[in-house]
Amino acid sequence: MKSLEKFMRKLEPTHESKWAKFHPVWDALYTFAFTPGETTKKGSHIRDGIDLKRTMFMVIVALIPCLIFGIINTGHWHYYALGETGKFDFTHMMGAKALYGAIKVLPIVIVSYGVGLGVEFIFCIKNQHAIQEGFLVSGMLIPLIVPADIPLWMVAVATVFAVVLGKEVFGGTGMNIVNIALTARAFLFFGYPTMMSGDKIWMSGVSEMEVLPEGISGATQLGQLATFNGPAEDWAYQGGLSAFESAWPLWESFVGIIPGSIGETSVIAILIGAGLLLYTGIGSWKIMVSFVLGGLAVGYLTQLGSVTPYMDLDPINHLVIGGFMFGAVFMITDPVTAAQTSTGKYIYGFLGGALSITIRVFNGAYPEGVMMAILFMNVMAPMIDHYVIQANVKRRLKRLKTA
Amino acid sequence: MSGTIKLRKGLDITLQGEAEKVKTTAESSLFAIKPPDFHGLVPKMTVKVGDKVKIGTVIFFDKYQEEIKFVSPVAGEISDVFRGEKRRILEVRIKADGTDASEEFGASNPDSMDGKGVKKALLENGLWPFIKMRPIDVIARPTDKPKAIFVSAFDSSPLAPDYDYILHGEHDAFQAGLTAIAKLTDGKVHLTKRANVSHDAAITDAKGVQTHTISGKHPAGNVGTQIHHIDPINKGEIVWTVNALDVATIGRTLLAGKFDPTRTVALTGSEVKKTSYVKTRIGATIKPMVDGQIASDNVRYISGNVLTGEKIDADGYVGFYDHQVTVIPEGDEPAFQLSGGGWLGPGTKKFSINRSYFSWLTPNKKRVLNTNLNGEVRAFVVTGELEKVFPFDIYPMQLIKSCMYEDIDLMENLGIYEVAPEDFALCEFVCTSKVNIQDKIREGLDLIHKECM
Numbered sequence: 047m048k049s050l051e052k053f054m055r056k057l058e059p060t061h062e063s064k065w066a067k068f069h070p071v072w073d074a075l076y077t078f079a080f081t082p083g084e085t086t087k088k089g090s091h092i093r094d095g096i097d098l099k100r101t102m103f104m105v106i107v108a109l110i111p112c113l114i115f116g117i118i119n120t121g122h123w124h125y126y127a128l129g130e131t132g133k134f135d136f137t138h139m140m141g142a143k144a145l146y147g148a149i150k151v152l153p154i155v156i157v158s159y160g161v162g163l164g165v166e167f168i169f170c171i172k173n174q175h176a177i178q179e180g181f182l183v184s185g186m187l188i189p190l191i192v193p194a195d196i197p198l199w200m201v202a203v204a205t206v207f208a209v210v211l212g213k214e215v216f217g218g219t220g221m222n223i224v225n226i227a228l229t230a231r232a233f234l235f236f237g238y239p240t241m242m243s244g245d246k247i248w249m250s251g252v253s254e255m256e257v258l259p260e261g262i263s264g265a266t267q268l269g270q271l272a273t274f275n276g277p278a279e280d281w282a283y284q285g286g287l288s289a290f291e292s293a294w295p296l297w298e299s300f301v302g303i304i305p306g307s308i309g310e311t312s313v314i315a316i317l318i319g320a321g322l323l324l325y326t327g328i329g330s331w332k333i334m335v336s337f338v339l340g341g342l343a344v345g346y347l348t349q350l351g352s353v354t355p356y357m358d359l360d361p362i363n364h365l366v367i368g369g370f371m372f373g374a375v376f377m378i379t380d381p382v383t384a385a386q387t388s389t390g391k392y393i394y395g396f397l398g399g400a401l402s403i404t405i406r407v408f409n410g411a412y413p414e415g416v417m418m419a420i421l422f423m424n425v426m427a428p429m430i431d432h433y434v435i436q437a438n439v440k441r442r443l444k445r446l447k448t449a
Numbered sequence: 450m451s452g453t454i455k456l457r458k459g460l461d462i463t464l465q466g467e468a469e470k471v472k473t474t475a476e477s478s479l480f481a482i483k484p485p486d487f488h489g490l491v492p493k494m495t496v497k498v499g500d501k502v503k504i505g506t507v508i509f510f511d512k513y514q515e516e517i518k519f520v521s522p523v524a525g526e527i528s529d530v531f532r533g534e535k536r537r538i539l540e541v542r543i544k545a546d547g548t549d550a551s552e553e554f555g556a557s558n559p560d561s562m563d564g565k566g567v568k569k570a571l572l573e574n575g576l577w578p579f580i581k582m583r584p585i586d587v588i589a590r591p592t593d594k595p596k597a598i599f600v601s602a603f604d605s606s607p608l609a610p611d612y613d614y615i616l617h618g619e620h621d622a623f624q625a626g627l628t629a630i631a632k633l634t635d636g637k638v639h640l641t642k643r644a645n646v647s648h649d650a651a652i653t654d655a656k657g658v659q660t661h662t663i664s665g666k667h668p669a670g671n672v673g674t675q676i677h678h679i680d681p682i683n684k685g686e687i688v689w690t691v692n693a694l695d696v697a698t699i700g701r702t703l704l705a706g707k708f709d710p711t712r713t714v715a716l717t718g719s720e721v722k723k724t725s726y727v728k729t730r731i732g733a734t735i736k737p738m739v740d741g742q743i744a745s746d747n748v749r750y751i752s753g754n755v756l757t758g759e760k761i762d763a764d765g766y767v768g769f770y771d772h773q774v775t776v777i778p779e780g781d782e783p784a785f786q787l788s789g790g791g792w793l794g795p796g797t798k799k800f801s802i803n804r805s806y807f808s809w810l811t812p813n814k815k816r817v818l819n820t821n822l823n824g825e826v827r828a829f830v831v832t833g834e835l836e837k838v839f840p841f842d843i844y845p846m847q848l849i850k851s852c853m854y855e856d857i858d859l860m861e862n863l864g865i866y867e868v869a870p871e872d873f874a875l876c877e878f879v880c881t882s883k884v885n886i887q888d889k890i891r892e893g894l895d896l897i898h899k900e901c902m
Contacts, residue, residue: 051783077825081791083781085820089870089887090877091755091777092462095799095806097824098881099792101831104805178827220828220882327803330833386832387844435844439862446683 051080070170074177102182104328108319109186109376112309113155115302117147119312120194123249123305124150129259134298150194150250151308154201159185161202165209169218180219180226180382181209187227187376190309191369191417192234194250196241204230204237224424225383228417235417243413245269248305266305267294267367268406268413274356275410287355291363299366310369320375329379332388333395337374340399341365348407356407364403373402373416383424387434394430398423453644454678456665458840460802460875462607464755465815466775468715470614471725477733478547480523481531481540481766482508486759487578488587488891489898492519492538500527505552505574505708508541516591520575522710522731524550540766543732556706559629567632571699574708578769579695580630583676583688585898586869595689597636597680600627602652602693603643605670606754606874610715610773612693613649614726619697620651626700630691631657640693641675652693668840673872677841682867694772714738714767718755718776719817720748729767735774736764743776749820751775756874757887780821792824799823802837802879827882838875843867845876849886852893857900860893870894 059065121143208230245265270282283289302312323329345361385394405415492509511517531540582589644664751758796806835845843864851859870887877886
């Protein structure tokens with residue numbers, strides 16, 4: 047590998063060359079291939095082996111099960127909508143499903159990465175700072191939280207919006223206020239509502255069909271549940287909640303054989319990723335656990351004071367439908383936008399989970415509350431930290447008085 | 450006596466090259482006292498190149514606190530006053546002449562001295578610089594009245610010298626030193642021992658001090674950690690700290706009536722062929738110690754430990770406060786990603802508090818770590834990692850950031866008065882974003898020193 051190292055060194059733009067401005071790009075490629083021989087100067091002479099690249103890489107690895115399941119699931123619901131496969135007959139026509147899913151999903155991944163990294167490169171050349179690794183994860187998250195039928199140009203526009211206004215205006219990786227991937231999703235949600243919500247988009251191919259096959263609805267579970275808030279004649283299931291529960295058994299929802307955004311459906315795949323993040327110590331268990339607890343708490347509370355069938359829904363069921371678990375493991379845990387103090391993390395996660403279910407159950411306009419809840423908590427995180435830190439400051443001042 | 454202080458946070462970095470318990474000697478003829486060892490000091494020379502000095506002859510003093518004097522550890526001739534940028538004095542080099550002529554000031558027994566007498570003896574004879582103050586972590590100001598003096602009876606940093614081994618047989622000197630410093634404060638002298646370790650008699654027999662025990666990983670042995678858990682510093686308060694080994698030096702000097710510069714230095718590190726405890730003097734060059742002892746070419750010499758030490762040359766000098774020399778490999782070779790050193794590789798040789806590298810399979814293995822930064826400097830992204838190794842009721846990242854943007858009020862509120870750069874050494878080690886945290890804290894402390902002290 048010495049020769050490759052030499053070759054890359056030779057390509058390094060010098061200060062005088064006309065390519066000098068492109069040094070950050072060279073630097074990104076070089077440090078991608080080699081850990082530079084840069085050494086400590088003083089202070090701690092040895093350093094922990096981890097760096098931001100490794101951290102981000104582990105998150106991407108953790109997302110791969112979700113991506114793979116999402117690809118097959120996309121194909122599954124496509125062939126279900128065509129009437130060629132049974133509702134939960136997941137393994138039937140596996141090859142065709144995977145192929146269809148890959149054709150749908152992989153371009154979204156490529157566009158997200160291509161556009162996002164392109165914007166990063168432009169800003170790094172403009173500001174002459176090193177390209178930071180933050181987008182490596184955002185670029186993977188964006189495809190996983192959009193429906194498979196989304197036009198690629200929308201993905202591109204949303205990615206540009208999220209990277210520029212979500213991150214670069216604040217100073218780049220580590221400085222953003224709200225989660226980049228959710229910024230992109232929120233942009234799509236409010237900019238192109240017909241492509242991000244409703245009954246037509248969650249099964250790939252349905253939006254092009256004039257008439258759906260008999261007995262098939264394109265709606266997600268959340269969409270169907272939201273109808274329970276309306277008058278009885280609009281209910282998705284006239285039998286009420288029990289009819290819903292028999293139509294969507296808990297186990298299938300847990301495995302992820304449900305329509306939804308590409309990567310959010312499978313709790314199993316998400317838990318594999320969560321296991322990796324927690325075991326390596328990269329994800330915060332404090333936020334994940336408290337987020338789930340917050341969701342469960344509101345779930346039980348709504349059950350207690352139930353006035354609509356939706357409020358009767360088993361809190362466990364709340365966890366496995368929609369993007370709740372995906373949000374808990376990959377979204378709300380983003381360290382830059384989350385609360386930074388230990389105590390703050392519990393509060394932040396709990397409120398995030400609680401708010402997610404609250405919006406779901408009580409706000410008919412947003413069948414899925416997780417995105418809104420997390421974005422809201424992102425904005426609130428500095429305030430939570432502020433009060434946690436003030437408590438620490440007060441403790442110190444009190445010590446002075448009693449001493 | 451209070452109960453054992455139990456630390457749950459911290460980190461022991463297991464490295465190869467702990468000093469073997471063998472005493473060797475290394476005869477040096479070159480010595481240097483390095484003013485930069487004393488942070489913030491502006492030295493005023495009292496000797497010139499070519500002047501003859503004895504052991505204990507004053508060679509320079511503090512320009513702003515003239516009573517603090519610094520003395521020669523050896524009899525000989527001033528061979529060089531080595532200056533750096535802006536003519537700042539970096540080293541005052543002394544060439545030994547082989548005689549051991551000393552300045553004599555008369556033996557005294559600390560038991561029968563009063564505070565004034567002790568203070569005068571320490572100031573006149575170059576012993577005062579051993580006493581440091583918190584906050585700020587600089588040489589103590591003789592005019593202050595500290596609320597307490599803290600001495601840590603052990604060092605928990607990586608490859609640290611074993612104080613029990615060094616202090617063995619120094620029973621009287623250590624006690625005399627403790628007695629002497631106890632006269633400098635109206636408060637107590639706190640001596641903190643490690644739990645579940647049988648300390649040497651010199652430490653267990655210590656009288657006239659308040660003893661504590663502490664258990665846990667590094668930085669349990671850092672005096673800053675101990676202060677925080679025993680009697681934390683509030684704004685406006687001052688405590689002094691002295692290294693236990695330097696307490697013995699103070700004791701020896703007072704009992705003998707002449708400056709005793711002997712010092713035992715632990716020669717440690719993975720690149721040392723035969724590690725040992727080397728008997729030498731304060732300020733000695735490391736050349737005779739390391740000659741023929743180094744296993745590879747490209748190494749870094751550190752005066753002190755790997756977390757807080759100073760980088761020195763192969764013929765550099767042991768720092769004034771250091772009782773250890775560490776030699777580890779340099780890491781200035783670029784490493785291909787998929788190989789052992791890269792970020793995509795399995796990383797079985799890397800040490801990490803996370804388990805993202807496969808080195809977690811062998812947590813107790815003694816490792817060889819080099820000086821590679823293992824990444825590039827970034828903005829803070831990861832949170833919660835600094836807290837894992839920082840056993841203070843202080844928010845480390847918030848305090849570091851307040852130092853970076855120089856918000857004095859915030860620094861005070863977040864506890865800047867309780868910390869020294871060395872308390873953040875482990876934070877710096879684990880930081881994913883490779884920020885030079887100790888530097889940032891030092892800059893913050895300098896600002897506080899200038900504006901508030």
